[in-house]
Amino acid sequence: MANILIIGGGFAGLVAAEKLAASVDRSYQITLVAPNRNFTFLPALVELALGECEPVDISFDLAQKLKNIGVRFVHGELIRISKGLKKAVVTGADFNGEISYDFLLIAMGRRLATEKVGGFFEHSHHILGVNAAARFGKALESFQEGTIVIGMCPSARLPVPVCETAFALARRFGPKLEDGTVKIKAIFPESLSSAFGGADLHKQLESAFAKFKISVLYDVPVTEITPTELRSAQKHAIGYDLLMLVPPFRGQAILNDLGITDSEDFVLVDDRMKIQGLSNAYAAGDIVAFSGPKFAHMAVRQAEVAAANIALAIAGDEPNRKYYHEIAAVIDAGGPESIYLHYGIWDDYLHRLKQGTFWTWAKEMHDTLWRARHR
Ligand SMILES: Cc1cc2nc3c(=O)[nH]c(=O)nc-3n(C[C@H](O)[C@H](O)[C@H](O)COP(=O)(O)OP(=O)(O)OC[C@H]3O[C@@H](n4cnc5c(N)ncnc54)[C@H](O)[C@@H]3O)c2cc1C
Structure with a gap:
């Protein structure tokens, strides 16, 4: 059986798992490795800090979610990737050893370099x-x-x-x-x-x-x-x-010996989210070496592009889906000062800049729907 391995269970890993589970035939085993059993909706941590919600309101059981869509969950951490052998060394509570892959998606997020x-x-x-x-x-x-x-x-x-x-x-x-x-x-x-x-x-x-x-x-x-x-x-x-x-x-230093990272340990990819210098491997989310801020919105769209390209490659087609690097974010000020920004980072194009209470509601609605749809 051929294997697709996803490293990371945040926005990029989860969305890629969903997309692949829906598009790749069952002769492919999809495995997701993450040290967290729960998915946490990180943008809601501001509300958590302010006492406006509890951890249970903003997280759900990732392992169960993956089981429901036919994706194998391995509770563990990536230690190393054997470049030539297409194997990942993983250690964790219920798994210690190597996982072979035919296609790899790295979605390990950022490291906090305190x-x-x-x-x-x-x-x-x-x-x-x-x-x-x-x-x-x-x-x-x-x-x-x-x-x-x-x-x-x-x-x-x-x-x-x-x-x-x-x-x-x-x-x-x-x-x-x-x-x-x-x-x-x-x-x-x-x-x-x-x-x-x-x-x-x-x-x-x-x-x-x-x-x-x-x-x-x-x-x-x-x-x-x-x-x-x-x-x-x-x-x-x-x-x-x-x-x-x-x-x-910073990115993840454990990837450095593969020669796929920049000076801050972020993974270098092209606009198809393909990693240069690592065969059949893609990356998405905060881990990628793109310029500008790092948002969930970007992680999700990058994961969709990477998943689509993996599915195309599996079908024997050219993996030609491209990613456009843009910000689409609401800065919620709780009222008329809230701002919606839609801006293309690579082409410096301002699609939309709006201000008003509507954007507070829109963000709340979007976040609630996102959590309901993916849990
Ligand atoms: C307080 C806060 C507010 C935010 N507000 C917004 C907002 O308003 N709008 C917006 O768009 N974005 C916002 N973001 C940013 C957004 O949450 C991130 O861009 C997004 O989480 C990136 O997704 P990701 O999948 O790349 O990384 P993450 O969601 O961080 O997931 C990374 C995953 O990789 C796993 N991992 C790490 N190391 C390993 C390893 N060695 N082996 C296996 N797995 C590993 C982690 O455990 C995790 O499961 C906010 C973030 C925070 C913290």
């Missing part, structure tokens, strides 16, 4: 996991007054939750922002447009920040965090009482 910023681990919160988001939520519960700093470290490729967290905290602490007992600062390592892959949305975002009395600081490449302040390569020293930063992103 070690790149001194003091991050000791002093900064982040919200890129259920436990981390819950810890930030606990710290918020006991926060009464002072300065909250929310931001991105250099090469943190995720601006949306920074903006959404800042807006949500501004709504929560409204009267205290008015009388000055609470201050909120949002910091970015470069310009707002760099954070959004080149899209020019600073007018809309800055007016939203101003409306909420959030101070925005650009060109703050954080290098070090002490118990009381964060310092930057540009000699900033910014005091804080509560700190939440998105850490630097």
Whole structure:
């Protein structure tokens, strides 16, 4: 029996598994390897941190879901890929050994490189996991007054939750922002447009920040965090009482010896999501070495392209489905300041930039439907 192996059970891995299960005939065994038995809808971690939902509301049983669609789930972690042999070495609770593949999809997401910023681990919160988001939520519960700093470290490729967290905290602490007992600062390592892959949305975002009395600081490449302040390569020293930063992103170093990664360990693919230099192998999601921010929307579309091309190759056809690198994201400010951005990163083309309460509803509706459809 021929095998398709998917590494990773996040947005890209799950969507690719669904697409392949629906399009490839049953003589192919599809296997998905992931260290997590549950799928977590990561964009909802902002709400989790704010106490607006529980972990159970934003996750579902991935193993059961895969079983339902005829995909074998292996609870484990990729350790190594044997390039010439088309084998993956996997270790985990119920499997230790090699899995052969005919087609491979790498969808392992990003690594949080907290070690790149001194003091991050000791002093900064982040919200890129259920436990981390819950810890930030606990710290918020006991926060009464002072300065909250929310931001991105250099090469943190995720601006949306920074903006959404800042807006949500501004709504929560409204009267205290008015009388000055609470201050909120949002910091970015470069310009707002760099954070959004080149899209020019600073007018809309800055007016939203101003409306909420959030101070925005650009060109703050954080290098070090002490118990009381964060310092930057540009000699900033910014005091804080509560700190939440998105850490630097990297790919997965265990793939380096294959010669398929860039200098930050992200996997190099072409516009068909095919990995150069690894036969019958594709990658999708945050792990790929594309420019700009990294969003679930991109992971899903990349997974669809990779799955379609694997199905075409299996059918003996040319794997010619192409991916177009674009942002289609809502920055939810909870009301009329919410922004919808649709922007082509590769061709620098602004398809749509809209603002209004509608986009808060649209995001809520989209997220609810997505979870219902995929669980
Ligand atoms: C707080 C927050 C808010 C966000 N908001 C938005 C938003 O509003 N809009 C938007 O579009 N995107 C948003 N995102 C980004 C989005 O969640 C990511 O882009 C998306 O999760 C990427 O999908 P992925 O499948 O590439 O990676 P992930 O979803 O991270 O999945 C990676 C998978 O690989 C597995 N894995 C890792 N290492 C191994 C290994 N060695 N072996 C096997 N498996 C492995 C992981 O366990 C996981 O299952 C947000 C993210 C966060 C954290």
